[in-house]
Amino acid sequence: MCGICGCSEEVTTQATSRQSLLNYIGHTQPRSGMALLQPLLPGQEVPISGDTTALLSAAGSPAESTRLIQVERSIQDKNNHFAKRNREYFQHNHIAVLNLLSSPGSGKTTLLVKTLTQLKQQIEMFVIEGDQQTQIDADRIRATGAAVLQVNTGKGCHLDAAQVGTACAALAPSPKSILFIENVGNLVCPAAFDLGEQVRVVMLSVTEGEDKPLKYPDIFETADIVLLNKCDLLPYLEFDRAQCLAAIEAVNPRAQVIWMSATSGLGLSQWYDFLEGISRV
């Protein structure tokens, strides 16, 4: 029995082909006739009809005169509205914007510090930092001489487009500059929130393991570029490079991949070339 969703399909342990890799992540959708989730309260019916499975919360009160209002609006309208406004502002001012996503500690800030130090004579760069708490990352960025604004989300697990818009109003990135948005360290939630960026960069450090693109497909699927960081540590790890590339290919064949080490400098020239390319557009 599959240990992922309880179905009777076999899941291979030797993930060499794309299809066998997809076996790890294919068991995410309800099979016909199978209720995907249980309702919150015991005893609630989960009616299944045709292609839909309805999930119900607590029952309502006894019958009274009611009317139906059709709404048909995406609940992500609000974030998408702010993202669209951000995108228009960035495009109008020729600001190239990158949204950097990864788990905590993969090396985003270290890469930014290296980038800002290396390219500051050629390109004007600005940074929005996102963390639950502290100014630690903003202080590291500020030490390079770059303008930075720290957003502390408190309990929030991701940056959203409204926060980015507010931050830009305060930071005022210059026309024809590059704006880096270092998102909250999290391989899950930030995937769902368009910030209005031009390029979505997902970083994975090799110490995290080659299977992460399969385990966290949502975020890797949205990436324009995948940075594989901390490659200076490869001699000390049992990291399968081919498996990692295959995993990325399985969820996002269009993503550009750059192997790098932000601390040793390995692979950074390819990253700098990319940034110089988008800053000229």
Add this chain to the structure above:
Amino acid sequence: MHELSLCRDLVAMVAEVAAAENATKVKTISLELGPFAHIEPNSILFCFDAVAEGTLAAGAKLEIIRTPARALCPKCRHQQMLTERFQSCELCDYFPIELVNGNEFVLKSLEVC
């Protein structure tokens, strides 16, 4: 979890629509959720009551209707239903194929009085 902030947006939208319709109470909220939205429906159910407290949506029944996913092959233009997240075209085996719908999270309707 990000469903909390989405729940806040949902409750704000419900309150806005209900107020515009001069409703005094929201009885049922019907949502459509595609299988590839980055949203866990049980988390929405979990957050909803807490977020809705003190608003017109308080006490409403939340109905989440799971909708099917459809995709279009950019190579052979074949439209197909999707049962797996990262599947290749069922006709020509091309990958990746483009999602037509399946990642939506929509406030479909309200039942109010």
